[in-house]
Amino acid sequence: MRLKDKVALITGSASGMGRAEALRYAEEGAKVVVADMNIEGAQEVVQEIIENGYQALAIKADITKTEDIHNMVDKTKEVFGSIDILVNNAGIFDKYQTSLDTDLDKWNFLLNINLTSTFQLSNAVLPDMIEKQNGAIVNIASVAGLVAGKGGAAYTTAKHAVIGYTKHLASEYAKYNIKINAIAPGTIETPLIKDVADSIPKDSVPAKRFGQIEEVADLTVFLGSDEAKFMNGVVVPIDGGFTIQ
Helix, strand or coil: CCCCCCEEEEECCCCHHHHHHHHHHHHCCCEEEEEECCHHHHHHHHHHHHHCCCCEEEEECCCCCHHHHHHHHHHHHHHHCCCCEEEECCCCCCCCCCCCCCCHHHHHHHHHHHHHHHHHHHHHHHHHHHHHCCEEEEEECCHHHCCCCCCCHHHHHHHHHHHHHHHHHHHHHHHHCEEEEEEEECCECCHHHCCCHHHCCHHHCCCCCCECHHHHHHHHHHHHCHHHCCCCCCEEEECCCHHHC
16 A cells, blocks of 8 residues: 555545545555535545545545634544645636626636645644654646636636746655655546536547546646655646647
């Protein structure tokens, strides 16, 4: 088991990619915190993990609220003792809304969920990781953070910023033996894009298919494990070759 006895906090893990990540982390021996606003869904994931013989905890949290973030971190440490791996997975899509179609409230909402939560959660776990000289943070960005045209104005801006923030974190905290990297998924078959998936041509992807949530989960496990211990500030596309064109 690559993550035996590690404690992993995964946001937005009641469904989609986050759920797949939680299940894979548990299979690799981690104690998993399933954090989501959808507490019923989070509890279902935890129940599945426990039935498979692993340990997990469900926490209801709104990652746009500072109080919820600190409560989530405190509860995790109370139950499991520490946080070894943070996966900033939670996010929301804007269905390709242009700048002129995006009002200020929508802009702030998208950036709060997709960017500011990553900042707040990282700051909440970093002090303990620094103290014990070990840890991993995996940020879920997007190919929209690498190229234009794969998201709307707010989403594209937020994901570009997540990549920049990841690189900054790595430059500051790699010296404490903390791995901080990002993943840039292309089109992955998740509930997040179900309303727009039919409008995305698979021929635009060299692999001629969309990605699966389990493939992203496997990559997050690798980046959270000691196999990636000399990787820092890296942005790994998982996009079927979309960004090589």
